[in-house]
Amino acid sequence: MASLSAERRGLGGGAPGCGPLIPPLSETARPLRQQIFDRVRAAGQIARVELAKELSISPASVTTLTSELIERGFLEEVRAPREADTGRGRPAVxxxxxxxxxxxxxxxxxxxxxxxxxxDFAGNLIAGEAISRQPGAMQLSDIVAASETLLDRxxxxxxxxxxxxxAVGLGVPGFVDCPSGVVHWSPVLSxxxxxxxxAAAQRLGLPVHIDNDxxxxxxxxxxxxAGRRLSDFAVVTIEHGVGMGFVINHRIFRGSQGMGMELGHTKVQLxxxxCRCGQRGCLEAYVADYALVREAQTALNLTHRENQSVGALLESLFDHAKAGNVAARSIFHRAGRYLALGLSNVVNLFDPELIILSGERMRYDYLxxxxxxxxxxxxxxNTGRPAPRIETHAWGDLLWAHGAAALALHEVSDGLLCPPREMAAQ
Amino acid sequence: MASLSAERRGLGGGAPGCGPLIPPLSETARPLRQQIFDRVRAAGQIARVELAKELSISPASVTTLTSELIERGFLEEVRAPREADTGRGRPAVxxxxxxxxxxxxxxxxxxxxxxxxxxDFAGNLIAGEAISRQPGAMQLSDIVAASETLLDRxxxxxxxxxxxxxAVGLGVPGFVDCPSGVVHWSPVLSxxxxxxxxAAAQRLGLPVHIDNDxxxxxxxxxxxxAGRRLSDFAVVTIEHGVGMGFVINHRIFRGSQGMGMELGHTKVQLxxxxCRCGQRGCLEAYVADYALVREAQTALNLTHRENQSVGALLESLFDHAKAGNVAARSIFHRAGRYLALGLSNVVNLFDPELIILSGERMRYDYLxxxxxxxxxxxxxxNTGRPAPRIETHAWGDLLWAHGAAALALHEVSDGLLCPPREMAAQ
Structure with a gap:
């Protein structure tokens, strides 16, 4: 596999010191070139003629810009899948x-x-690994050391x-300032x-980008x-907390200053x-795991000394609700109503075509x-238009790590296609 | 003044039939050219070297692209204001x-x-006009006829x-689908x-674009x-209803499908x-004029037969509150708390650097x-960062019309710089 790495180094992708053989990318086409890369990446595979149509530009312009991207090693020609092949003339590329x-x-x-x-750069999984740990907040040095151990494995x-x-993408729950790389609060950090x-970049010797769940x-x-099909969509995550992500025109939007989309902490009741954030009336204080758990103790007549895990307690609550326990049912019913309220606020503000509900326990069908x-x-x-589509996607931790890898891919491709000091190289 | 019009027609601005003398704009630079136009327009006046710095591109690229825009008559060279002039060498342009x-x-x-x-294209006011009308909803044909009369005046x-x-920009209150040009509901339409x-385009014989207040x-x-200073900001309007607008990277964002940002109808209480929209718990049902008015009748001990205008009733309520009337005070106090809740939701979702509170009656200082x-x-x-700046801007109706003109300017410049079928001309 080491040859792959050597091959990559030979490409350079426009980074400083990549050798004089490949001319610098034409600067005036930079935003359009980035749009083309984003579209190809989103589509997986796409014909040049389709790109021209989607971006409302001429096939000649597409050929010019994609040639540059192929020359730099970002894109490659692939045989189109059989169904796109007309069977006549040259095979579709x-x-x-x-x-x-x-x-x-x-x-x-x-x-x-x-x-x-x-x-890899196309997002194909090469390897995955997991290490279990004792729950609780950690010191920065410990969490960086754990990251290094896991990365080496x-x-x-x-x-x-x-x-x-x-690059390395690092995901943590909590309030994460993505542009500055600072975690303002996280349950995993003390x-x-x-x-x-x-801190992680220094320890790992690699560019590190961080973001929240x-x-x-x-x-x-x-x-x-979903990005393979749509340019714009919203994601709402429901688990230990309630989170949100939003994609506009094939790119993630984190709010003007990088820390928006905190749907879980929008107030739904004065x-x-x-809420575990210390404030009152946050959406997640009605919908997240911990909100259900604290009412579950009342519904199931438990004392706080009966030390069940959150997962086991929610399983038990769900079983009681299915069996007809009125108190247990009312907990899920209220959480569902508040979730509906939160989702309607997302619709009224962001007007998405699709909302993906995502989380580990999405099988709790009240949601x-x-x-x-x-x-x-x-x-x-009430606009007379249909409601946005709602899809439910269950996730495991390995797929969250895949999201962290997508963050790294995003930063790598942005850095290569839109370097902040590209002009200095000219 | 007719010569101005002739001068404009001579330019054509890239529209079909503008003559063969000016070559088509280079297509691959289209998004960057649009970014340059947006920056110049926002700045009012800006030197080429500043443009290069802000867009992280070389001065050579700026010169190439701005020459095209000058040749097409979109931009022009202006003498920089005195303070930018160093007094040495050539005067700054x-x-x-x-x-x-x-x-x-x-x-x-x-x-x-x-x-x-x-x-004009730079937004300078050439003329303004107003006609009063009887309150109440109107038929489409009547409202189009009224628009024509006003336009001719x-x-x-x-x-x-x-x-x-x-082009003509047309603003109406209510639920407006900007891309399709359909008003789903408005208090001015029956x-x-x-x-x-x-309907308006047909009657006026001009391109018409519509949007909400x-x-x-x-x-x-x-x-x-504010766009002269900032690339991103939020606007919250408080008047007959509560509305919101949002600017990302010098462009307005209306939600994925064009009808988002309805902050007034986000639910703040299950x-x-x-609300006058027919639903319950909307933010504007606690903050807008009509929400204050219906409690004012209770606080001031009025019957619904005492037929005061909304404006007069609110003035009276405000006077009573200032004079120490506890019930009147509590109305403003509650509205202020719900406004705070709505604004905190805007911050938690959109993370803006600036929120502009805008409306006719912004002097009600509870707001x-x-x-x-x-x-x-x-x-x-709680991120440890400072709260966004809040500015309060009072507006008169003539300035709302100025906003409708900005809509038309936006559509005209977008249509010229990013025509959907530019490729067909090549």
Whole structure:
């Protein structure tokens, strides 16, 4: 596998010092070239004529710009799948991302276990690994050390030296300032305002990009899931907390200053239920795991000394609800109504065509029951248009790590196609 | 003034039939060229070297692309203001939008009066006009006829024939589907799902673009106000209803499908106060004029037969609150708390650097009292960062019409710089 790494280094992709043989990319076409790369990446495979149609530009312009991207090793020509072949003349040729151009790692740090993947530039999984851990907040140095151990294990499994990676994406739950690389608060970190990206980059000797859970899932959908079909969609994650991600025109939107989309902490009741963020009336204080758990103790007549795991307690609550326990039912019913309210607010503000509900326990059907969707529709703006589609995607931790890898891929391709100091090289 | 119109026609701006002398704009640079135009337009005047710095491109690329825009008559060279002049060597030259390139009209239809302006391509006011009307919903044909009368009056005042306008922007309150030109509901229209843009375009013989109040104010800020300083900001309008507009990277964002940003109809209380949209718990049912008015009747001990105007009733309520009437105070106090909640939701979702509070009655200081802002901050995500700046801008109807003109300017420049079928011309 080491040859892959050598091959990658030979490409350089426009980075400083990549050799004088490939002329610099024409600067005036930079935004359009990036749009073309985004479209090819999203489509997986796409013919030049389709690209021209979708971007409303001439086939000649597409040929010029994609030639540059092929020359630089970002894209490659692939045989189009059989159904696109007319059977006449030359076989149809499509464009795809050149898988071997780069390798990146994605790491998801969470309360129960840390998971990691290595993927190629097209997002194909090369290797995955997980290590379990004791729940609880950790010191920065410990979490960076754990990341290094996990990264070395997954690299060994992938047969790639650590230095052959172009970047690492690191996902943590909590309030993450993606542009500055600072975690303002996370249940896995014992301190606030922690410069996690810089500390991890120093330890790993690689560029490190960080983001929160919900954005990771959204990036995974953008690169490998719904983004293949749609340019715009919303993701709502429901688990230990409630998160949101949003894609506009094939790109993730994190709010103007990089820390928006905190749907779980929008207020749905003045002076309402207490949230783990310390404020009152947050959506997640009615919908997230911990909100159900604290009422479950009342419904199931448990004392706080009966030490069940959150998962086991929710399983038990769900079983009681199915068996007809009125109190247990009312907990799910209320959570479903508040979820409907939160989703209707997403619709009224963002007007998405698709909302993906994502989480580990999405099988709790109160979350996507007919009544919940009907209630959401009743609280949406009455415009005569149909409600957005709602899809439910269950996720495991390995797929969250895949989202962290998508973050790294996103940063690598953006850095190569739109370098902040491209002008300096000219 | 007729010579202005002739001058404009001579330029053509890349429209079909503009003559063979000017070569077509290079297609691969289209998105960057549009970014350059947006920056110049937002800045008012900007030097080429500043453009290069802001867009991270070389001065050579800026010179190439701005030459094309000057050749086409979109931009022109202007003498930079005195303070930018170093006093040595050549006088500093900046770029600005070529004011005489196009003229557009903006019309605001509202319950009490209709207002209109004519502006040039740089947004300078050429003429303004208003006609009062009887309150109440109107038929489509009547509202189109009223628009025509008003347009002809403001054109006469501007000394421009109607045909010399490049487009008309038309603003109405309510649920407006901007891309399709359909008004799904408006207090000024007696029917739902009305194809207002198409009907007005047919009657006026000009391209007509429609949008709702809040987006008009946002476009006015983008073209003539806060957009001169900032690439991203939010606008919240508080008046007969509560609206919102949002600017990302110098462009207005209306939601994925064009009908988002309905902050006034996000739910802040499950099964809450009745909203004029027919649903319960909407933010505007706690904050807008009509929400205050219905409680004012209780606080001031009025019967519904005492027929005061909304304005007079609110003035009276405000006077009573200032004089110490506890019930009147509590109305403003509650509205302020719900406004704080709504603003904190805007911050938690969109993370803006600036929120502009805009409306006719912004002098009711409960809306921007210290306590309201403190409450907003208490409901914001605790990230250790400062709260966004809040500015309060009072608006008159003529300035809403200016926003409608900004809509027309936006559509004209987008149509010229990014025509959907530019490829067909090559």
């Amino acid at each position: 499509a464009l795809g991302v050149r898988a071997a151009a780069h390798f990146v790692a994605g790491i998801k740090l969470s309360d129960r276990e840390h998971t990691a993947v290595v993927v 997954v690299c060994a499994k992938a047969g790639l030296p650590r230095a052959s990676l172009s 301190d606030r305002h922690v410069p996690l990206a810089a 919900a954005n990771l899932v959204t990036l995974a959908e953008l690169w490998f899931g 002076d309402g239920a207490l 996507y029951a007919e009544e919940t969707l009907a209630e959401m529709q009743a609280m949406m703006l | 900046a770029l600005g939008v070529r004011a005489a390139a196009h003229f557009v009209a903006g019309i605001k239809l509202s319950d009490r009066e209709h207002t209109a302006v004519v502006v 403001v054109c006469a005042k501007a000394g421009l024939p109607r045909a010399s306008l490049s 029917d739902r799902h009305v194809p207002l843009a198409a 809040a987006n008009l104010v946002t476009l006015a800020e983008l073209w003539f106000g 099964d809450g106060a009745l 921007y009292a210290e306590e309201t802002l403190a409450e907003m901050q208490a409901m914001m995500l």
